[in-house]
Amino acid sequence: MRILLIIGLALLSLSPNSANALTIDQAVNDALKFNPQIQQFFELEIAAVSRSNQAEAPFWPRIDANYSYWRGDRDPSLDSQELSLAETSATYNLFNGGSDWFSLQEAKHLASAANYKYQSIVADVILEVKDAYIRVLRAERTVETEAKGVELLEKQRHETQLRLDQGLLARNDLLRVDVEMATAQQILETAKGRFEIARNTLARTLGRPLEGNEVLSDLTLEPVAPETEEELSREMLARRSELKFLYSLLDAQKAGKKAVRGDLLPEVDLVLSYDRFGDHGLPQPSDPDYDSESRAILQASWTLFSGFDTRYEL
DSSP: OHHHHHHHHHHHHHHHHHHHOBOHHHHHHHHHHHOHHHHHHHHHHHHHHHHHHHTTGGGSOEEEEEEEEEEEOSOTTSOOEEEEEEEEEEEEEEESTTHHHHHHHHHHHHHHHHHHHHHHHHHHHHHHHHHHHHHHHHHHHHHHHHHHHHHHHHHHHHHHHHHHHTTSSOHHHHHHHHHHHHHHHHHHHHHHHHHHHHHHHHHHHHTSOOOTTOOBOOOOOOOOOOOOHHHHHHHHHHHOHHHHHHHHHHHHHHHHHHHHHGGGSOEEEEEEEEEEEESSSSOOTTOSSOOEEEEEEEEEEOOOOSTTHHHHHO
């Protein structure tokens, strides 16, 4: 019964540490949540997607509404004159050299590039977290090993002191053990310092502080089937986000160049407008002296010279 009680107390004393132990998967999840670099490039990706959506605006008509009011006193003996105009118009671009289309493609490629850049940052941070996690475990093992070495040297010194007191050893043997123990203690302090540095590096990569009592769980390695160098190289070229990021930037630059060339071509717009005139503050359909006007305009414009700005932009 006493043995079962001791085992139960031991399990209770160990369970909090086991429950609070940080696993490598939890460390990766924390980094994805708190790392400032990931948050920065996530916001940049959202901004690029918003600019891509904004580039779709030229494919929609533009609707405007205008109101004008005029009041004049030509003669004090006469009534004042009032005129008002309410106008609504819708403008739709029929052709602008393909600038809107290629600008949209450029924005989409830039949005894809931002997404690939974000994925590459995520992959880099995950790798940094795992590397920092392993370094902490390695530094912790080094501290434990050096601490055991100091403990063994302390026992050895105690035994050497007893033998020296009994006259079985010379004092030089005790001095030798003291030197070895001092060296081991110095190595232990260095290992403890490296352990703290490794923990601080992990905390910086996670984007959050590590608690003093927060321990790390040991790694469980599973066997992995080896792959040939050719297979790894082919997989790397197909999946590396950095390469996809560069390809997207190149496609965006090509589309942007075509969009600039569209400025060299004429622009054709269709304008539909409706005007209502009146002699009051607001035009009224019942005004007998004024009428409404509806217009449909096909408007074409061509920039013949603009100071070589298009040329230099190309």
